[in-house]
Every structure is written in structure tokens, then in C-alpha cells.
Amino acid sequence: MKIIGSSPDRVDAFDKVTGKAKYTSDLLPPHALEAKVLHSTIANGWVREFDLSEAWKVEGVVDIVTCFDVPDIQYPTAGHPWSNVPAKQDISDRKLLNTRVRCYSDDIAAVIAETELAAIEAVRKIKVVYEELPVILDVKESLANTAFPLHEERPDNIVNKTSYEIGDFEEAIKEKGLTRISGTYDCPVVSHCHIEPANSFAYKEAGKIVIVSGTQIPHLVRRMVGQALGVEWGKIRVIKPYLGGGFGNRQDALTEPLNAYLTTRVGGRPVRLAYTREETFECTRTRHAMTFDLTTYVRKDGSFAARELTVYSNQGGYASHGHALAANAANAFRMMYPVGAIRGKAITAYTNMPTAGAMRAYGIPQVAFALESHIDDISKETGLDPLLLRTKNMMRLGYVDGPTTITCHSTGLAECIEKGEEHLDYSRKRLAYADQSGPIRRGVGMAIFCYKTGVYPISLETSAVRMILNQDGSMQVQVGATEIGQGADTVWVMMTAETVGVTLDKVHLVSKQDTDVTPYDTGAYGSRQTYVSGMAVKKTAESMKRKILEYAALMTNKDPMDLDIVDNKIVRKNTDIVLITVKDVAMESCYSLTNSNHIAVEETHHCSDNTYAFGVCFTEIEVDIPLCQIKILDIINVHDSGRIINQTTARGQVHGGMSMGLGYGLYEYHKFDPKTGRMLNGNLLDYKLMTPLDTPTLHAAFVETDDPTGPYGNKSLGEPPTIPIAPAIRNAVLNATGVSINSNPLHPERLFDSFVEAGLIKQRSEHV
Amino acid sequence: MYNRSVTCTVNGKKRTFMIDVRSSLSDMLRGEAGLDSIKHGCDVGECGACTVLIDGKPFNSCIYLAVWAEGKTILTLEGLSTTQGTISDIQQAFIDEGAVQCGFCTPGFIMASIPIIESDIPASRDEIKRQIAGNLCRCTGYEHIVDAIEKTQKKRIAERTR
Numbered sequence: 001m002k003i004i005g006s007s008p009d010r011v012d013a014f015d016k017v018t019g020k021a022k023y024t025s026d027l028l029p030p031h032a033l034e035a036k037v038l039h040s041t042i043a044n045g046w047v048r049e050f051d052l053s054e055a056w057k058v059e060g061v062v063d064i065v066t067c068f069d070v071p072d073i074q075y076p077t078a079g080h081p082w083s084n085v086p087a088k089q090d091i092s093d094r095k096l097l098n099t100r101v102r103c104y105s106d107d108i109a110a111v112i113a114e115t116e117l118a119a120i121e122a123v124r125k126i127k128v129v130y131e132e133l134p135v136i137l138d139v140k141e142s143l144a145n146t147a148f149p150l151h152e153e154r155p156d157n158i159v160n161k162t163s164y165e166i167g168d169f170e171e172a173i174k175e176k177g178l179t180r181i182s183g184t185y186d187c188p189v190v191s192h193c194h195i196e197p198a199n200s201f202a203y204k205e206a207g208k209i210v211i212v213s214g215t216q217i218p219h220l221v222r223r224m225v226g227q228a229l230g231v232e233w234g235k236i237r238v239i240k241p242y243l244g245g246g247f248g249n250r251q252d253a254l255t256e257p258l259n260a261y262l263t264t265r266v267g268g269r270p271v272r273l274a275y276t277r278e279e280t281f282e283c284t285r286t287r288h289a290m291t292f293d294l295t296t297y298v299r300k301d302g303s304f305a306a307r308e309l310t311v312y313s314n315q316g317g318y319a320s321h322g323h324a325l326a327a328n329a330a331n332a333f334r335m336m337y338p339v340g341a342i343r344g345k346a347i348t349a350y351t352n353m354p355t356a357g358a359m360r361a362y363g364i365p366q367v368a369f370a371l372e373s374h375i376d377d378i379s380k381e382t383g384l385d386p387l388l389l390r391t392k393n394m395m396r397l398g399y400v401d402g403p404t405t406i407t408c409h410s411t412g413l414a415e416c417i418e419k420g421e422e423h424l425d426y427s428r429k430r431l432a433y434a435d436q437s438g439p440i441r442r443g444v445g446m447a448i449f450c451y452k453t454g455v456y457p458i459s460l461e462t463s464a465v466r467m468i469l470n471q472d473g474s475m476q477v478q479v480g481a482t483e484i485g486q487g488a489d490t491v492w493v494m495m496t497a498e499t500v501g502v503t504l505d506k507v508h509l510v511s512k513q514d515t516d517v518t519p520y521d522t523g524a525y526g527s528r529q530t531y532v533s534g535m536a537v538k539k540t541a542e543s544m545k546r547k548i549l550e551y552a553a554l555m556t557n558k559d560p561m562d563l564d565i566v567d568n569k570i571v572r573k574n575t576d577i578v579l580i581t582v583k584d585v586a587m588e589s590c591y592s593l594t595n596s597n598h599i600a601v602e603e604t605h606h607c608s609d610n611t612y613a614f615g616v617c618f619t620e621i622e623v624d625i626p627l628c629q630i631k632i633l634d635i636i637n638v639h640d641s642g643r644i645i646n647q648t649t650a651r652g653q654v655h656g657g658m659s660m661g662l663g664y665g666l667y668e669y670h671k672f673d674p675k676t677g678r679m680l681n682g683n684l685l686d687y688k689l690m691t692p693l694d695t696p697t698l699h700a701a702f703v704e705t706d707d708p709t710g711p712y713g714n715k716s717l718g719e720p721p722t723i724p725i726a727p728a729i730r731n732a733v734l735n736a737t738g739v740s741i742n743s744n745p746l747h748p749e750r751l752f753d754s755f756v757e758a759g760l761i762k763q764r765s766e767h768v
Numbered sequence: 769m770y771n772r773s774v775t776c777t778v779n780g781k782k783r784t785f786m787i788d789v790r791s792s793l794s795d796m797l798r799g800e801a802g803l804d805s806i807k808h809g810c811d812v813g814e815c816g817a818c819t820v821l822i823d824g825k826p827f828n829s830c831i832y833l834a835v836w837a838e839g840k841t842i843l844t845l846e847g848l849s850t851t852q853g854t855i856s857d858i859q860q861a862f863i864d865e866g867a868v869q870c871g872f873c874t875p876g877f878i879m880a881s882i883p884i885i886e887s888d889i890p891a892s893r894d895e896i897k898r899q900i901a902g903n904l905c906r907c908t909g910y911e912h913i914v915d916a917i918e919k920t921q922k923k924r925i926a927e928r929t930r
Contacts, residue, residue, distance in 0.1 A: 009863050016871030017859040019805025019845045023872065026804040193906050195809040195817055196872045244807070244817075244872025245906050277810040485870025485907045648866035648912075655909030656869065684814035684904065692897040692910045 003498040004712045007648040010490045011509055012242070012483065021242045024199055024214050025274065032201055032270035033062055035112045035262050036119035038126050039105035039283060043317075043352040043677030044133040044150075047099050047108050051127035055111065058125060060118030063265050066109040067097035070261065075228035078321045079217040079251035079358065081460040081522045091159065091319035093151050096228060096258045101130070102150045102317030103352050104677040105282040112262055112271055135677045139291070139312045139349045150317060150350040159315050159348040160323035164403055166334060167341035172306040173297050181378045182295040185370035186743040188669035189289045189314070191682075192359055193689050196244020197280040202259040204268025208235050208516075209260045214243025216250040216484050217523030218513040228257035229264070236260065240513040246484040247660075248358035249285050251525040252320055281682030285357030286670065288325050288348075289314040292370035294333075297340075302384045302392045306341040309333045311367070313346065316353040323348040324458070325356075325363035332367050335401050335612070336450050337393040352677045354670075358525060360657070361719040364451060365664060365726065369744055372447035372727035377740055386731070387427060390448055391417065395612065406452055406610045410715070412640030412703035413448065413614040419638045419701055420446065420618035429620065433735050439625045442633070443736025446618045447727035452610050453716035454528035461528065461607035463536035464519035467496070467544045469599040471590050473568055473583030474506040475544065480521025481533040483511050486718045487649035488529040492537050494645060495712065499541035500548070501565030502582060519602055527613070527716030530645055536605035538711040543601040548582060551589045551599065555580060611707050613715040615639040617661070617724035621732040625760050628751035630666060630733065636699035637721050643713030644702050650717060654700035657721025663690045665726030666745050688747075776837045778803075779847030787834050794818045794829035796837070797844060805845035805875040809904070816903030819876035820844045826880045828902070843882070845875040857923060858885055861916035869907035876903050881917045885924050893918060 015021040040047070050066050076090035083089050097107050109126055113119035136142045142150075142157045149155045173180075200213035209231065215221045218240040226233035243250065259273040275283065290313045297306040311333075313326035326346040334342050379386040391414065399408040421427060429444045436442070454461050466478040477496050483489040493507045500507075510518075521533055545565055552570040553560035556579045564573040570580045589597050619635040637654050644650045667688035671680040681687045700721075706713035726744045733751075734740050739758045741750060756763045775784045778801055785800045792811075797803040797820070806829055809815035813831040820829045821843040848856040858878055861867070868874050880900045884891050891899065896917050897910065905913065 007866075010866070010868060012871065013863040013868045014855070016868045016874050017845075017862045017878065018849055018855060019803070019875050021871050022804070023807070025808065193904075194870070194872075195815055195904060195906055196807070196870070197809065242871065244809070245870040247906065277812070277814070485872075487869065652866045652869055652908055652912055655911040656907045657909075659909030660906065683812070684810050685812075689904055689906070690909075691901050691904065692914070693901040695897070695910050697893075698909050698911045 001498055001712065003494045003504065004645055005643065005647070007646055008490070008494065008504055010487055010649060011493050012489055012511060023196060023242050023244055024201065024212055027212055027241055028201055028272055029270045032272050033112050033114065033266060034116040034119045035110055035259065035271050035273045036123045037107050038109040038123045040101045040108050042101055042130050042132050043104040043135045045101050046131045047101060047128060048131050049129045050109060054125040055122040058118050058122040060114035061111060061122045062114065063112040064109065064122065065097065065262065065265060067095070067099040070096040071230055073228060073230050075224060075257065077224060077253040079220050079523060079525060082223055091322055094318045096261050103354050104679065106317065107258065107283070110258065110262060112266055135352045135675065137351050137353050137672060137674065137677055139314045139351060142349045142351045154350065157350045159319055159350060161347040162323065162327050162330070163345040164334070165343040166402055169306055169308065169341040169343045172341035175305050177300060178297040178305050179382055180295065180297050181381045183374055183377050183742060185292045185294065185373055187290050187366040187369055188744065189353065189356070190287045190664060190668045190670065191281055191687060192247040192249040194245025194247055194249060197275050197277050198254045198284050199272070199274035200255045200259045201270055201272040202263040203270040204263055208237045209263060210237045210239065211256050211260050212239045212241065213256050214250060215240055215256065216246045216482050216525060218482065218515050219480060219520055220523055221253050221256050222515045224253040225257050225260045229261055238515045240482055242511065243484055246524065247360045248362070248525065251358040251523065252285050254284050277684060278682050281687065282354060282679045285320055286354050287359035288356040288363065288366065290326065290329065290366040292367065294370055294374045296374065296378055298378055298382060302388050304337055304340045304393050307337065309344040311346045313348040314353055314356065315348050315350050316355040317350065318355040320355050320357040329363035329367035331404065332364050332450065333371055335395060336371060338395055338399055338401070339393050353672065354679060360660060360722050361451065362526070364449065364723050368447060368449050368723045369726045369730070372724065373730050373742060376731040376734055380734065380740065387417065387421070394448065395450055404457060406612070409611045409709050410642060410705040410707040411612065411614055412705040415703040416614060416616045416638040416640050417448065419703060420616045420636055423636045423699065424618040424620055424634060426618055430735055436736065441623050441625065441736040442620065443623065443732040443734070444618070444620045445728045445730065445732030445735055446616060447724035447731065448616045449720065449723040450612045450614050451527065451716055451720045451723065452612055453531045454526045454607065454610060456607055456610045460522070461532050462604060463521040463533040464602060464604040465536045465540040466519050466602040467540050467600065469544070469548065469586050471586050473581060473586045474508055477507055477509045478518055479533055479537065480513065480519045481529045482513055482524040484524045486524070486653060487646065488524065490649060491530050491534070491645045495534055495537045496541045499538055500545045502568050506568055527718040527720065530714050531710055531716060532607045534711040534714065535607055536603060539605045540601055540603040543603055547599050547601060548585050551597065552580060552585045554595070555585065555588055609709045611709045611715050613639065613641045613717065613720050615720050615724060617728040619728045619732050621729060621736065623733060623736045625737065625755055628748040628755065630729065630746060632696040635696055636701060637724065638701045638703060639717065639720060640703045640705050641717035641720065642705050642707040642710045642715035644704055645712060645714055650702065651700045653717055654721040655698045657719070658698045658725055659690045659695055661722040661725025662695065664722065664744060665729040667747055669745055772835065774834055774838050776839060777841040779844060789835055791834040792830050793832040793834045793837050796834035797829065803844045803846050807872050807875060809872065816880060817873050817876045819879040819903060821879055821882055824883065826883065845878055858916065858920045861920045865912045865916040865919065867908060867912040867916040873903060873905045877905065877913055884917055885921045888925065888928065890925060891921060
């Protein structure tokens with residue numbers, strides 16, 4: 001392969017460094033109306049009445065809509081492919097505006113005005129009478145306290161629960177000589193923090209509602225807007241321009257359904273619904289807080305005889321992606337170390353927290369924090385080497401996961417571990433750092449993970465691509481999945497050029513999706529785009545090549561089987577003999593007076609396979625015990641994501657994922673007022689995002705395998721880099737201090753409490 | 769509401785704008801001058817996506833009142849390219865080093881890097897990070913952004929000392 005594996009520039013880089021790339025707000029029509037949402041100031045209860053009199057007096061107000069006005073339709077928001085099987089459909093549990101309030105800042109009314117200021121002012125002047133219920137923020141409290149269920153369809157507050165058992169757990173633990181280790185691990189609510197806040201605008205044109213939004217899932221948003229408004233899906237059109245980051249938050253219908261409804265209230269005039277940064281924190285989606293109870297029965301040789309997991313997942317007020325994340329976490333617990341008897345139980349419950357949804361790696365950062373911390377706790381209890389515990393029990397080539405049938409078609413995990421170990425000199429340092437004293441101590445830690453690629457067989461995996469040959473021998477490519485910053489457009493161009501046999505400059509990818517014209521694809525999520533959409537690109541490119549060669553064969557009186565395309569030229573196969581060019585074929589096929597045949601292809605690839613990507617993080621840290629601070633001295637991620645399509649963009653994905661993982665491990669979490677359920681740090685000043693100064697040098701390395709199921713040997717890469725960081729840091733703190741900290745992030749307050757408890761520092765005993 | 773005019777030099781041209789006195793500089797430049805490279809990520813000076821140079825220094829234009837721009841010289845990302853569309857070395861470095869992902873923070877980062885690359889004092893990677901610490905990126909982990917700035921600064925210093 002000539003192009004796959006090289007590092008051409010991103011196809012969108014020029015427009016992005018010159019300010020030419022258009023994002024949603026750059027496309028806003030002049031004189032669009034501005035909408036603002038009134039969010040509830042209670043977290044649980046009902047809206048009983050509004051007083052709109054003062055709000056209507058604000059100059060410029062065009063319309064005010066309340067939860068008593070919107071269609072009586074409940075709709076889902078999760079960016080999952082729809083299922084024709086009702087039991088598998090996403091939960092429809094919210095209306096465009098809600099009378100029954102389930103979380104603080106729930107959407108209860110909206111104002112449309114001539115200006116943003118007028119809309120803001122009018123929203124502030126709406127008076128609301130609520131009937132309040134006690135606020136429930138904790139999962140176990142929600143399960144125990146069902147007097148007023150959040151959703152009447154689910155009287156026990158349970159979104160869903162699932163369980164599995166591999167082998168006979170009770171029998172397995174009877175084995176003599178086992179050591180039992182158990183622990184409870186907690187992961188907090190965090191936010192995606194894409195730098196472009198959630199925003200959209202909508203208008204009516206040609207009898208359709210058009211919504212312009214930087215969504216990861218334009219075709220799914222079209223369906224969900226149709227469901228929410230009770231409008232036929234063909235009358236909805238979603239246009240997706242460039243977007244300023246997604247990370248899973250935009251794998252949900254966010255502002256789009258209400259925005260679509262609002263334009264219908266004003267005769268189809270353009271209406272913008274742009275969330276502020278604060279609304280983007282409080283009123284979109286978060287990463288699920290999860291609590292894990294883990295138990296392992298380990299033999300003296302380090303092999304696992306039996307393991308057990310229970311995970312409690314905090315859904316917040318609305319189902320969004322719901323139980324899928326806890327189920328994914330529970331599955332990964334099984335897959336990572338698929339030995340001995342394993343049983344798992346996962347429960348997702350509604351609470352009055354903000355709604356949790358998809359976020360980079362979909363439940364796996366949570367379970368990886370718990371599981372990889374637990375492995376080092378097993379090491380601490382038994383004295384067994386943490387590397388040995390992992391290598392002895394981890395997934396091997398050929399493994400088939402029983403419940404999902406997902407098969408390990410390729411693995412470079414052992415080599416990833418070797419490479420990381422070599423970079424850090426982990427084993428030697430781990431022993432050297434084991435018994436330190438003094439205030440400043442060093443430690444090393446590591447963690448591994450596996451990550452499936454896309455969502456098969458849990459959900460549908462389908463992708464369609466269109467290619468059209470231009471007269472100059474170049475081609476348009478349209479992919480239904482979206483560029484969200486991850487570099488998907490660039491790899492699709494590379495794949496097309498590689499497979500058709502043309503140079504990169506001959507491939508023009510249409511970055512913008514428009515559901516009226518773009519082929520169907522479910523969108524950007526699950527690290528599926530190079531794998532699933534990549535399969536569709538490859539299939540379509542092969543058809544394009546076949547069609548070009550068939551026409552070339554007519555022009556040259558040759559058998560198409562004897563022809564090939566190399567660097568934009570039609571050659572005799574396996575020779576340098578140039579017969580004609582792709583441009584000659586394009587011109588003739590377009591303008592021939594006897595055989596005009598516009599060369600265009602569209603193919604759907606229905607993917608029915610999956611494969612595991614793997615990786616490791618190794619880190620060395622310094623802990624300042626009195627100051628309760630962690631300094632990262634060295635950190636490396638090594639990934640097996642199969643064949644790397646573009647080296648530069650792949651490294652960029654790893655760096656970005658590591659940065660997000662560092663935040664998850666060290667700083668990021670949301671604080672809530674326990675009485676009201678209000679998020680206390682929903683802004684970029686109080687929510688500690690990694691800045692350039694906080695970020696150590698990030699090392700990214702790959703072990704390239706050739707996965708037989710990937711279109712070019714590739715496997716998932718977008719989400720995985722964020723997974724192993726937090727547990728690696730936590731394990732390094734354990735190595736440095738001997739203290740197991742079972743909640744992330746490891747911010748100074750938490751370190752302080754943990755070190756006081758461990759007797760490493762003395763709490764001031766007397767307060768004057 | 770109270771309007772007044774503001775005269776300033778924007779990307780080399782003297783311009784006069786009639787604006788609502790409550791407008792931010794970012795609103796004026798986006799709304800009245802069509803300079804869409806200025807991005808709104810937070811509107812309160814936390815993220816740096818709206819960074820422009822005012823008399824050579826980087827500012828968050830979202831919290832800089834438009835009226836304060838009277839008589840000032842303002843440079844935005846659009847001003848880095850020539851009229852014919854040739855881009856500057858720092859823009860090219862962002863392309864070459866893979867410093868661009870979603871691109872929403874990119875204009876702000878490029879503008880924040882101008883004082884660094886124009887300085888004669890070589891900046892270490894840590895110093896570069898300190899100088900761009902007011903800009904947030906969620907995609908890149910900053911590694912390739914620092915690469916692009918470091919490479920451009922080295923190139924500029926080499927050119928000046930030649």
C-alpha cells in the first residue's frame with residue numbers, strides 16, 4: 001500500500017488555519033431570530049404554572065413557548081441506530097419541554113425574540129410555580145426511594161439491568177488455595193468540553209424543516225427530530241457543517257428537536273438556539289458516574305479462578321444512551337481477562353443528576369479505572385507482579401466472547417506492554433520505588449485495555465458511500481459518517497485514492513453532510529469510522545475502479561481484467577504500459593455521442609463483524625505528599641489499533657485522548673449541591689480542563705498488527721487513548737505511597753483525605 | 769441601547785464601525801466585519817478561541833469592549849494571509865505538524881502564538897506552553913500545537929540571524 005500508512009496533510013487543515021472552515025454559527029442567516037431556554041431551578045417535581053406577563057412586555061419578543069404548549073410526544077435522544085424491534089428501541093422519555101422536572105436546569109420554556117439580549121431578558125422575567133419533590137442524586141438512594149418515580153413508565157427508577165455468568169462462579173470459588181480480593185471503585189461525572197458550545201439553527205424551506213447543527217449523527221438526528229415533532233422523517237433535513245469537537249456529547253439529539261419546533265412556531269423563519277458554555281455543561285450530556293464492586297479469586301500462580309463485578313450507573317434525569325454504557329463496561333470486565341468463572345451485574349438508575357450520555361470510550365474509562373486499579377490491589381495483597389497478573393490472564397488471539405461473539409482477530413497487546421515497559425523501565429523502577437520514605441516520592445504505574453470497534457452485534461452497523469467521477473478524472477466522495485475533528489475525512493480520501501489507484505489530489509471529499517443528499521450512515525461514534533465507514537469507502541472505491549476499467553476496456557478493446565489504475569493512468573495490469581488516463585475515460589464516458597454513461601457508484605456496506613483494539617499506558621510520577629500534588633514525569637501510550645492509516649493524525653488522536661485521560665485521572669469532576677442538585681462548577685474556570693501548562697510531554701507509540709477484518713487491517717483508535725491513563729496514574733500513586741485510592745480524579749483534596757487516612761500526613765488536630 | 773462609532777485598523781485597513789456600546793470586540797469583528805475566524809467558545813474569557821492581537825498583544829476579544837478598540841490596531845487570523853491567499857509560516861506549520869483537529873480553537877492558538885514566534889528570545893517548550901496557557905484545546909493534547917510554534921520560532925530566529 002502506497003498511501004495507507006503515510007501522513008498526508010489533513011484535507012480540512014488549510015480551511016481551518018485560515019478561518020475559512022464554516023461552523024454552524026458562521027452560517028447563520030442574517031436577521032435570524034434568537035431563542036433561549038428557561039431551565040428549571042429545581043431538580044425534581046412539577047411545573048404547575050407560569051406567569052408570562054412580564055416576559056411578554058420585553059421589546060422584541062416574538063413568541064414564548066412553555067411545557068404546556070409542546071406536542072404531547074415523548075422521544076428518545078440517543079444516537080443509536082433505530083431498531084425495528086420495539087424492545088430494543090431507545091427509551092422515549094422526554095418532551096421538547098417538560099412539565100415533570102427531573103433534573104436541575106431541565107428545559108421548561110423557551111422564548112423566541114428578535115435579539116439574543118431580548119430573549120435572555122424575557123427568559124429571566126418568566127415566573128414559575130413549582131411543586132417540589134426531594135432531590136435524589138445517588139443511585140442506591142434512587143433504587144430504595146421509589147415513592148415518586150422519575151418516570152411513571154419505570155416505577156422502580158431502573159433504566160435497565162443486565163447480568164451474565166460465564167462458567168459456574170459458586171463452584172469455581174470452592175477451589176482450595178485461592179485468595180479473595182475485593183474493592184469498591186468510584187468514577188465521577190465529567191464533561192466533554194468540546195470548545196464549540198452546543199448550538200444549531202433551523203428554518204423551513206420547500207415544505208421541510210431544515211436544521212443546521214454540528215452533530216456527530218445527522219441521519220439519526222433527522223429521525224429523532226421527526227419523532228419528537230411527530231413529523232414524517234422525510235420532511236426533516238439536517239445539515240452538518242464543521243463542528244468544534246464532539247467526544248460523544250453530539251452523539252445525542254441536543255438543541256435540534258426543540259430548535260426545529262421553534263421555527264415552526266414562527267412560520268419557518270430562521271431561529272437560532274445557541275447554548276452558552278454554562279448551558280453546554282449543565283444541559284447537554286455528561287459521562288456517567290459509576291460505582292463498581294469488584295471481587296477476584298486468584299491462585300498462587302497469579303491466574304484468576306473467578307471474578308465478579310457489580311456496576312451501578314447513574315443515568316441522571318433522562319435515559320439518553322441509558323444502560324448501554326453500564327452494559328458495555330460490564331462486558332469489557334469480562335473480555336479483558338477472559339479466564340475462570342466470571343459473573344457480572346449492571347444496573348442503571350434514574351436520578352436527579354444531569355443526563356449522562358455517550359462520552360469518549362462509552363463506559364470503558366470507568367471500568368478500566370476500576371479494573372486496572374483492582375489488578376494492582378491484587379498485586380498489593382498477594383505480592384504477585386502486576387505485569388504478570390495482566391499477561392497471565394489477558395485476552396489472547398482467537399478469543400471469542402460468548403455473549404457477544406466478538407472475536408479477537410489480531411492482538412499486539414503483549415508487544416504494546418513490552419514497548420511501554422521498555423520505554424519506562426517499569427519493572428525495575430517499580431521495585432526500586434516500593435519502600436520510600438520522605439515527603440517527595442516517585443512511583444510507576446500502568447494499565448491495559450481492550451476496546452471493540454464499532455457497535456456490532458449490539459446494534460446495526462451500516463454505512464453507505466457515493467463516488468462520482470468528474471470530467472477531469474477526479475472524483476467526489478460523499479460519506480454519511482461525519483468529520484468531527486478526528487480526521488475521518490482525511491483517511492477516507494486516503495482510502496479512496498489507494499483503492500481506486502488515483503493520487504490524493506484527485507479525490508474531493510464532501511465534508512458537509514446533508515440528509516437530503518448524503519448517503520446513509522449512522523454517524524461518528526464507537527471509533528467506527530475508519531473500520532465500518534472505511535469498509536464502505538473501500539467497497540465503493542472498488543466499484544468505482546471496476547466501472548472506470550470497464551469503460552476503459554471498451555475504449556481500448558481490452559479485457560477489463562487485464563487493466564489496472566496506477567497514479568491516474570489506465571495501465572496493462574502488472575506493467576508500466578500506459579494505455580489511457582482516468583481523465584480520458586471520464587471525458588469520453590461523459591461526452592461520448594454514442595455511449596454516454598456517467599460513472600457514479602453508491603454502495604452500502606452492512607458490517608457484520610467486530611474486532612478488538614488494545615493498548616497500554618505506562619507512567620512515572622512524583623508525589624509531593626505534604627502538598628498533595630502529583631507531577632507526571634513521563635507518560636506513554638502504546639496502541640495496537642491494527643494498521644495505522646495516517647501516522648500524524650493517529651498520533652494526534654492519541655495525544656488528545658491522553659490529555660482527556662489526564663484530566664479524568666487528575667483534575668476533572670463535577671460538583672453538585674446535594675440539596676438542590678445544581679451543578680456548581682459548570683464553567684471552564686471552575687471545571688479544571690487540562691491547559692497547555694498542565695500537560696506533560698505526551699509519548700504516543702504503535703504496535704501495528706494487520707487485522708483481517710479491518711478494511712486496511714485497521715481497528716478502532718479514536719476513543720481508546722483516553723482509557724488507560726487514570727488507572728495508570730492511580731497505580732503509580734500506589735507504588736509511590738502504598739496508598740490505594742479508589743476514586744478518580746486524584747486531585748489534592750482527595751490525596752489529602754487519603755494520605756491522612758493512611759497516616760502519611762497528620763491532620764491538624766486542633767482548630768482554634 | 770446607545771450606539772456610537774469606533775474607528776480602528778483591522779488587518780491593515782482603517783475601518784469605522786457603528787456599534788451598540790455594549791458590544792464586545794468579537795461581536796463587532798464577526799458581525800460587522802465578517803471575520804468569522806473569531807470563535808465563541810465561552811464568551812467570558814476562559815477558552816481563548818476568540819484571541820486577536822490588539823496593538824500586537826493577544827486578547828480575548830469576547831471580553832474586550834468594542835469601544836475600547838478606538839484607535840487601536842487589530843490583527844485577526846484573516847490578516848495573516850496575503851491578499852492573494854498565501855498563508856503565513858505559522859499557519860503552514862500548524863498544517864505540517866498536524867496541530868489541527870476540529871479546528872475550532874485553531875485561530876485563537878495561532879494568534880496567541882504570534883508574539884512567541886516574533887520574539888528574538890528562543891522559547892523552551894515549557895515557555896511556549898506558559899504563553900499559550902490561556903487557550904484551551906480538547907482535541908490535540910497540545911503536543912502538535914507546541915511543535916508547530918517551536919518549529920516556526922526556530923525558523924524565524926534562523927532567518928533573522930542569517
